[in-house]
Amino acid sequence: MNKLYISKDANIRLKEYLTEQGYTLEFIASEGVVDKGISNHPDIFLCKMGVERNSPIFFAGDHDLGRDYPQDVAFNAACTGRYFIHNLAATNEKLLLAAKEMGMTLIDVRQGYTKCSVVIVDETSIITYDEGIIKACSRYPELDVLRIAPGFVRLDGYDTGFLGGASGRVGKEIIFHGDLFGHPDFGAIVDFIEKRGLNCKWFSQFKLTDIGSIL
Secondary structure, three states: OOEEEEEOOOOHHHHHHHHHOOOEEEEEOOOOOOOHHHOOOHHHHEEEOOOOOOOOEEEOOOOOOOOOOOHHHOOOOEEOOOEEEEOOOOOOHHHHHHHHHOOOEEEEOOOOOHHHHEEEEEOOEEEEOOHHHHHHHOOOOOOEEEEOOOOOOEOOOOOOOOOHHHEEEEOOEEEEOOOHHHOOOHHHHHHHHHOOOOEEEOOOOOOOEOOOOOO
């Protein structure tokens, strides 16, 4: 599958880079469904069930989301393929059923904006600032979690955005929407990713900005 889903608000440099890599871009935009600040975020409207290119993608229907929390996070699960991490009380029923049928290990966390909060590196490796997610994942020895500082990511209309929402795995790269060097844990993030045989790509021309993930 050579299609990627990104916000229509993504920076032109990301759009050009992905197009140059041979990907077709599907731009996400909405109005009046959820809060304006996240209305064009792919990870609000769809859930990719793993890191592989052919992982199933589930799309929210017309009546699957609401404007306010927790109705707006029904599809915002972080899925590595092996693990399904979300506030399970808020998960859309058909999405949760699909995860169970796929044999994924369900990890219940308090954070509803789970995908926003998590950089998915591979099936057993994630990056997050969220202490609740870190604690819940610590019960699974095979799941490696890199703890990073919160903040340092822009999201218009909010005090801060999340690094998970400012990134995405594309093939053998973890791509960051903005200047990763501006994050205080830059070195640890790059090292964590490269030790797993993947490359990092970022754009020094603009600040890290949450666009609802690259899916």
